[in-house]
Amino acid sequence: MIRSAVVVVCLFAAVYSCKDKYEAPVSSPKTGYLVVEGVINAGTGPTIIMLGRSVPLPERTQVKETGALVQVEGSNSSVVTLTEVSNGVYRHAQLTLANGVKYRLKIKTMTGNEYVSEFQDVKITPVIDSVSWTRDAKGVDIFIHAQDAQNKTRYYKWEFEETWQYHSRFSTFLRYKVTPIPNRPPLVELVVNDNGTTIDTIYKCWQGATSTEIEIGSTAKLSQDRVYLPIQHIEQASLKLSVLYSIYVNQTALSKRGYEFFERMKKNSESVGSVFDPQPSEIRGNIVCTNDPSEIVIGFVEVSSTVNKRVFIDNRNLPGWGYRQSCVEPITILNNPDSVLASYFQGQLPVGIVSTKPNGSIDYYAAAEGICVDCTLRGSNKKPPFWP
Known part of the structure; x- marks a missing residue:
């Protein structure tokens, strides 16, 4: 530059x-x-x-x-x-x-x-x-x-x-699946990442x-x-x-x-x-x-x-280095369409399951502000070619 x-x-x-x-x-x-x-x-x-x-x-x-x-x-x-x-x-x-x-x-x-x-x-x-x-x-x-x-x-x-x-404050294996709907708010669904693995593309940046x-x-x-x-x-x-x-x-x-x-x-x-x-x-x-x-x-x-x-x-x-991203602790959200949509529009992202129903589906989950979950909001998830 x-x-x-x-x-x-x-x-x-x-x-x-x-x-x-x-x-x-x-x-x-x-x-x-x-x-x-x-x-x-x-x-x-x-x-x-x-x-x-x-x-x-x-x-x-x-x-x-x-x-x-x-x-x-x-x-x-x-x-x-x-x-x-x-x-x-x-x-x-x-x-x-x-x-x-x-x-x-x-x-x-x-x-x-x-x-x-x-x-x-x-x-x-x-x-x-x-x-x-x-x-x-x-x-x-x-x-x-x-x-x-x-x-x-x-x-x-x-x-x-x-x-x-650097890493996000919170890792997650959950994500919001967003489906656009003409002339209406999108359909936002809570889904589990493939095989339940951590989503590294928003955790490591x-x-x-x-x-x-x-x-x-x-x-x-x-x-x-x-x-x-x-x-x-x-x-x-x-x-x-x-x-x-x-x-x-x-x-x-x-x-x-x-x-x-x-x-x-x-x-x-x-x-x-x-x-x-x-x-x-x-x-x-x-x-x-x-x-x-x-x-x-x-x-x-x-x-x-x-x-x-x-x-x-x-x-x-560097033992005791002490870096900690300033983030509000995750809040608990009911897994229903209205609550999930509201969380999405508030810029939150899911971070974990709080409880499940008898059939194994997610009942309540935890969500945090997006910048504390998605590292790409502050940088790039593209690994430099010289990085070990």
Whole structure:
């Protein structure tokens, strides 16, 4: 996704708690500034460039730059064109970059404006040694470990994707069978799932999130090019670690200028919190508009390999984690057409049998609010391909 909102906060931030209106230090064009995010990936894996437009506060809608021509150019006159795979997202499955050649990004928008980043040497990112975690009373902290034995990298940037499995508060082997009736309320019947088994499709689900903060690190002032830094904190009793959690970390080597750019962004986004804090400064990266070099463009495109590592954290290794979905206890309902229909329209779902009649049919059953029974109301029941 385009995370231009982070950049926009840095440029236009006027935190809603402030009493005084914040006026941006530069006037924004009606179309907003072009926001460029991504890395020309010199390693294994796709190159993904995301284009958007900045928007002034209090607007929050992301504006994506569609229909652009996005290319990677080499100093040897080589050109590779990226494909727009979704609005504002441009991708190439695998670049093959030559040794000794410098590369840059070239963008031509539908309005005819052309933008280029600076030609850069290829940077090789060292591997991630490990991703570890520790736990205390406040929750779980996740750390990145990496090092460059040649002491050449010095500047790093990390992004991550989180995925977690969770379960509904109540499992069930009952369901409502709904039959539409023209011009009348539907017929809703209580039925037992095949073989009386738990309905896993509404009990086991997954959610996910991507990093939103700027995670960077530098070893420039250290004798060894070795990093050990926290990149994520998960609060005690969070849903994320209620069953099984995964974090997929991407690491990219930065140039010194690239690091300084993201450092300014990070400082601005974190410091603007009241009228007494420093206001956001104008942020320029390494991208210019060839039609109008004075135009502000937000972003810094590196030419660097990207490395990654995935780890899992199992709830069974977190005794006393304490997550519990807040749900009202199930209520007892008479199994007749009117009561079942009323329960259905109230958004409830059946969770168990309370009693049966002499002939074995269900007399009374228990039902709870749907969100506590059907996990798909909060996420997806599609198991990720990398999930164990």
